[in-house]
Amino acid sequence: xxxxxxxxxxxxxxxxxxxxxxxxxxxxxxxxxxxxxxxxxxxxxxxxxxxxxxxxxxxxxxxxxxxxxxxxxxxxxxxxxxxxxxxxxxxxxxxxxxxxxxxxxxxxxxxxxxxxxxxxxxxxxxxxxxxxxxxxxxxxxxxxxxxxxxxxxxxx
Numbered sequence: 001x002x003x004x005x006x007x008x009x010x011x012x013x014x015x016x017x018x019x020x021x022x023x024x025x026x027x028x029x030x031x032x033x034x035x036x037x038x039x040x041x042x043x044x045x046x047x048x049x050x051x052x053x054x055x056x057x058x059x060x061x062x063x064x065x066x067x068x069x070x071x072x073x074x075x076x077x078x079x080x081x082x083x084x085x086x087x088x089x090x091x092x093x094x095x096x097x098x099x100x101x102x103x104x105x106x107x108x109x110x111x112x113x114x115x116x117x118x119x120x121x122x123x124x125x126x127x128x129x130x131x132x133x134x135x136x137x138x139x140x141x142x143x144x145x146x147x148x149x150x151x152x153x154x155x156x
């Protein structure tokens with residue numbers, strides 16, 4: 001009888017430690033560095049801006065294929081699609097090339113990130129479904145919590 005009680009207490013302690021570890025691990029903020037590299041053009045001559053993105057978190061994150069831009073005249077962020085999502089492991093970097101917003105004055109980009117977890121996997125699975133079936137999936141399952149990483153202001 002005493003062994004069963006000790007085993008139950010031991011398992012309860014392990015479960016509490018596991019819940020605490022999972023809760024603190026999943027609530028850690030995403031820490032991403034973004035630095036402006038310069039401008040380039042695509043083969044058709046369209047202007048693009050290049051950024052180095054570095055995952056400074058201790059978890060795998062997903063860089064979403066959208067970014068937002070703001071100008072000093074209009075500080076609101078406007079979403080722009082620029083490509084597929086990409087996984088970034090801790091301390092991994094990538095170069096991101098996004099369409100340049102031509103205007104006079106300063107501008108900045110905000111790039112979307114989320115943690116690599118079950119929610120992003122469900123979003124990816126739902127995105128592959130035919131539109132008729134996708135409409136049946138509740139929007140709550142299709143969305144993921146995201147964070148924005150701001151670049152420095154870029155002078156034109």
